[in-house]
Amino acid sequence: xxxxxxxxxxxxxxxxxxxxxxxxxxxxxxxxxxxxxxxxxxxxxxxxxxxxxxxxxxxxxxxxxxxxxxxxxxxxxxxxxxxxxxxxxxxxxxxxxxxxxxxxxxxxxxxxxxxxxxxxxxxxxxxxxxxxxxxxxxxxxxxxxxxxxxxxxxxxxxxxxxxxxxxxxxxxxxxxxxxxxxxxxxxxxxxxxxxxxxxxxxxxxxxxxxxxxxxxxxxxxxxxxxxxxxxxxxxxxxxxxxxxxxxxxxxxxxxxxxxxxxxxxxxxxxxxxxxxxxxxxxxxxxxxxxxxxxxxxxxxxxxxxxxxxxxxxxxxxxxxxxxxxxxxxxxxxxxxxxxxxxxxxxxxxxxxxxxxxxxxxxxxxxxxxxxxxxxxxxxxxxxxxxxxxxxxxxxxxxxxxxxxxxxxxxxxxxxxxxxxxxxxxxxxxxxxxxxxxxxxxxxxxxxxxxxxxxxxxxxxxxxxxxxxxxxxxxx
Amino acid sequence: xxxxxxxxxxxxxxxxxxxxxxxxxxxxxxxxxxxxxxxxxxxxxxxxxxxxxxxxxxxxxxxxxxxxxxxxxxxxxxxxxxxxxxxxxxxxxxxxxxxxxxxxxxxxxxxxxxxxxxxxxxxxxxxxxxxxxxxxxxxxxxxxxxxxxxxxxxxxxxxxxxxxxxxxxxxxxxxxxxxxxxxxxxxxxxxxxxxxxxxxxxxxxxxxxxxxxxxxxxxxxxxxxxxxxxxxxxxxxxxxxxxxxxxxxxxxxxxxxxxxxxxxxxxxxxxxxxxxxxxxxxxxxxxxxxxxxxxxxxxxxxxxxxxxxxxxxxxxxxxxxxxxxxxxxxxxxxxxxxxxxxxxxxxxxxxxxxxxxxxxxxxxxxxxxxxxxxxxxxxxxxxxxxxxxxxxxxxxxxxxxxxxxxxxxxxxxxxxxxxxxxxxxxxxxxxxxxxxx
Numbered sequence: 001x002x003x004x005x006x007x008x009x010x011x012x013x014x015x016x017x018x019x020x021x022x023x024x025x026x027x028x029x030x031x032x033x034x035x036x037x038x039x040x041x042x043x044x045x046x047x048x049x050x051x052x053x054x055x056x057x058x059x060x061x062x063x064x065x066x067x068x069x070x071x072x073x074x075x076x077x078x079x080x081x082x083x084x085x086x087x088x089x090x091x092x093x094x095x096x097x098x099x100x101x102x103x104x105x106x107x108x109x110x111x112x113x114x115x116x117x118x119x120x121x122x123x124x125x126x127x128x129x130x131x132x133x134x135x136x137x138x139x140x141x142x143x144x145x146x147x148x149x150x151x152x153x154x155x156x157x158x159x160x161x162x163x164x165x166x167x168x169x170x171x172x173x174x175x176x177x178x179x180x181x182x183x184x185x186x187x188x189x190x191x192x193x194x195x196x197x198x199x200x201x202x203x204x205x206x207x208x209x210x211x212x213x214x215x216x217x218x219x220x221x222x223x224x225x226x227x228x229x230x231x232x233x234x235x236x237x238x239x240x241x242x243x244x245x246x247x248x249x250x251x252x253x254x255x256x257x258x259x260x261x262x263x264x265x266x267x268x269x270x271x272x273x274x275x276x277x278x279x280x281x282x283x284x285x286x287x288x289x290x291x292x293x294x295x296x297x298x299x300x301x302x303x304x305x306x307x308x309x310x311x312x313x314x315x316x317x318x319x320x321x322x323x324x325x326x327x328x329x330x331x332x333x334x335x336x337x338x339x340x341x342x343x344x345x346x347x348x349x350x351x352x353x354x355x356x357x358x359x360x361x362x363x364x365x366x367x368x369x370x371x372x373x374x375x376x377x378x379x380x381x382x383x384x385x386x387x388x389x390x391x392x393x394x395x396x397x398x399x400x401x402x403x404x405x406x407x408x409x410x411x412x413x414x415x416x417x418x419x420x421x422x423x424x425x426x427x428x429x430x431x432x433x434x435x436x437x438x439x440x441x442x443x444x445x446x447x448x449x450x451x452x453x454x455x456x457x458x459x460x461x462x463x464x465x466x467x468x469x470x471x472x473x474x475x
Numbered sequence: 476x477x478x479x480x481x482x483x484x485x486x487x488x489x490x491x492x493x494x495x496x497x498x499x500x501x502x503x504x505x506x507x508x509x510x511x512x513x514x515x516x517x518x519x520x521x522x523x524x525x526x527x528x529x530x531x532x533x534x535x536x537x538x539x540x541x542x543x544x545x546x547x548x549x550x551x552x553x554x555x556x557x558x559x560x561x562x563x564x565x566x567x568x569x570x571x572x573x574x575x576x577x578x579x580x581x582x583x584x585x586x587x588x589x590x591x592x593x594x595x596x597x598x599x600x601x602x603x604x605x606x607x608x609x610x611x612x613x614x615x616x617x618x619x620x621x622x623x624x625x626x627x628x629x630x631x632x633x634x635x636x637x638x639x640x641x642x643x644x645x646x647x648x649x650x651x652x653x654x655x656x657x658x659x660x661x662x663x664x665x666x667x668x669x670x671x672x673x674x675x676x677x678x679x680x681x682x683x684x685x686x687x688x689x690x691x692x693x694x695x696x697x698x699x700x701x702x703x704x705x706x707x708x709x710x711x712x713x714x715x716x717x718x719x720x721x722x723x724x725x726x727x728x729x730x731x732x733x734x735x736x737x738x739x740x741x742x743x744x745x746x747x748x749x750x751x752x753x754x755x756x757x758x759x760x761x762x763x764x765x766x767x768x769x770x771x772x773x774x775x776x777x778x779x780x781x782x783x784x785x786x787x788x789x790x791x792x793x794x795x796x797x798x799x800x801x802x803x804x805x806x807x808x809x810x811x812x813x814x815x816x817x818x819x820x821x822x823x824x825x826x827x828x829x830x831x832x833x834x835x836x837x838x839x840x841x842x843x844x845x846x847x848x849x850x851x852x853x854x855x856x857x858x859x860x861x862x863x864x865x866x867x868x869x870x871x872x873x874x875x876x877x878x879x880x881x882x883x884x885x886x887x888x889x890x891x892x893x894x895x896x897x898x899x900x901x902x903x904x905x906x907x908x909x910x911x912x
């Protein structure tokens with residue numbers, strides 16, 4: 001099909017103003033929050049399930065690959081356009097359709113911003129628990145695709161634990177429903193399989209999520225430690241005491257410096273590491289466990305322990321944590337975040353090994369991560385404009401992942417595999433494992449028209465150049 | 476004076492005023508700015524977001540794309556409200572980057588027609604010469620007072636004029652009854668003297684909001700400040716800097732540094748948030764000026780917004796009661812550029828009887844944004860509508876703010892909705908409360 005005709009077809013479905021195809025405009029759709037880039041062929045903004053379905057059917061018929069795009073905050077290249085693909089983005093499908101306070105659930109469109117949903121339902125004494133650090137900007141559709149986590153997923157689980165069902169458009173344009181509004185699913189848990197499928201199974205157009213009541217009491221502690229090792233000991237001590245905090249986060253010295261450089265989050269500039277611990281629950285319970293947490297922190301070598309005295313102070317402490325990745329921009333222009341997971345007991349050992357990688361490759365590595373569930377986030381700092389810098393980073397990142405896997409961990413905790421970690425998949429999965437995964441995908445998308453080139457190794461390296469047009473498409 | 480021709484090539488940034496790479500590459504495209512950007516909130520388009528605009532700057536800087544009218548349109552649609560800067564976890568100095576980018580666009584001769592027109596007839600010719608502005612204001616006032624305006628409007632004669640002029644006429648702001656201005660007078664402190672402050676008279680504010688300027692003087696003297704409004708000062712240069720006219724902005728900065736940093740002055744104060752923000756950043760503007768760079772840094776340290784100064788003094792809480800409900804609109808250049816949100820609220824909350832009802836998204840730009848309402852009328856009106864909806868929901872139509880641009884824009888919003896109500900500065904209501912004692 002001729003490109004112009006295809007474009008006219010898209011415009012006919014969503015309206016002329018809702019198709020972006022000028023080269024200069026497309027430049028702002030080539031990135032997400034990761035290091036990968038890919039120039040889409042066009043970006044389409046549908047307003048309804050029907051429009052999504054028709055856009056997908058048209059592209060499918062024309063042999064054009066497609067990828068859904070939320071707000072482009074992902075960290076594994078999930079929303080980056082595969083070669084010749086169009087992006088389907090959801091700024092117009094951003095409505096909270098229904099909040100059922102009695103059954104504690106909400107029905108939303110994929111473009112709804114995570115924090116907007118949480119803020120909205122808090123008016124009814126409810127909350128949406130998964131809180132990625134990008135919650136201020138990221139969308140529910142993207143959260144579903146990547147099975148997003150967040151600090152509070154330690155106690156409440158990642159996105160998959162909060163999705164009840166969804167309406168999905170498959171690669172042919174067919175609309176299906178997965179899951180239901182009930183907690184339990186009958187038959188195969190397709191809703192569970194879909195969540196975290198990184199946009200390769202289908203594109204969600206309506207999502208039913210579970211809401212939780214806002215806890216009676218919240219207490220946030222900041223534990224300040226001379227080094228990462230003692231902070232790791234504290235993490236183990238807390239969990240071994242049988243305490244499950246709502247969140248348990250670690251921030252290392254380099255990250256603290258970056259955060260404090262941008263704005264005062266209340267972390268001491270000279271700390272070796274800080275732990276951010278949040279407890280939620282009934283007032284009595286929080287008081288009691290809070291005392292135990294404080295004791296554990298002191299016992300393991302904390303030089304200072306502070307409890308947030310006010311909501312403002314709590315917000316300040318969290319603002320530092322949630323802005324930590326961005327703050328790295330004050331030290332280096334780019335970071336490559338490795339989302340490895342390790343058993344909690346191996347934290348100190350693995351962080352030591354990561355420090356060795358840092359020395360070996362001469363790359364500064366900042367650590368800010370979900371310590372409670374062993375989800376590391378070593379951030380390899382670099383400047384993409386330096387020749388060879390990205391290759392060096394990718395090699396070092398692969399080594400960090402190997403360390404995680406060797407310690408009994410895995411590749412990703414919450415960001416997805418995407419483009420970023422696809423070549424490392426063989427570290428944890430055999431050919432047979434991956435073939436099995438692909439046959440699951442085939443059940444949803446046998447022609448692999450949605451987000452192709454992601455998750456599975458294909459030897460295609462990170463690229464900064466514009467992608468070529470789709471096969472069979474003439475400009 | 477003619478400006479130096481730079482003859483910039485279309486591709487890449489160049490020259491001393493190119494956006495610094497250290498600033499540009501501080502952005503790690505995390506996207507946390509998106510939800511704070513008024514134009515992104517309004518359009519939901521990445522091109523109209525801070526991250527998108529920076530991506531386009533990087534693309535130009537890397538020579539991947541030439542500065543095109545399309546790219547310029549995205550940069551010019553930016554309000555320069557700096558809400559993104561306040562929430563940016565990387566600390567990207569977005570305001571500075573955008574000013575420098577606009578300087579590059581200007582040097583390359585690629586400004587939009589609208590911006591070029593306003594630049595030529597207002598920024599570069601009128602604002603740089605306070606007497607011209609004053610003369611213009613006098614003429615407008617005479618026109619408005621003599622009743623010609625009413626006559627013309629009634630007779631529909633205006634429709635005979637070319638469309639542009641008729642529209643311009645309807646946008647003419649009502650001139651104040653009395654103009655404020657610099658003078659040799661020292662307004663003496665009442666009671667024990669705490670300090671001497673030099674007040675920026677400004678450009679538009681003394682002509683259109685003269686009473687607010689007078690209220691500023693009264694609340695400052697009332698709180699122990701000798702107030703001088705030195706002659707020789709001019710417009711702060713903010714609007715020129717925002718439009719990328721750094722040449723004139725620097726000239727204006729030097730004039731004000733010379734005029735306001737007089738002997739014995741301990742603080743420089745302004746009741747215009749937009750001016751304060753630029754004055755505090757004169758050091759940035761003049762960093763390569765060997766004669767002025769150090770003075771500019773000192774000037775920035777001495778400069779305070781009037782609300783900031785009052786709370787720091789500290790000011791005397793009024794004792795008389797003002798039994799009314801008001802709402803507060805955060806001026807972008809106070810809340811985001813200067814990060815001052817508490818001081819004005821402290822002052823409002825100190826007034827007995829006054830009930831402050833917070834509006835939703837108080838810090839989301841009203842669309843005024845200096846000359847933005849003229850150069851980008853469509854987006855400006857959409858943002859104003861959003862702001863007026865937030866105001867409506869508070870149940871009060873007495874809006875307090877701290878910047879002349881916001882005052883004019885919200886006043887226009889009230890007028891367009893035919894709403895009763897009024898827009899006032901924080902110092903106006905403080906002055907009113909003092910007056911009732």
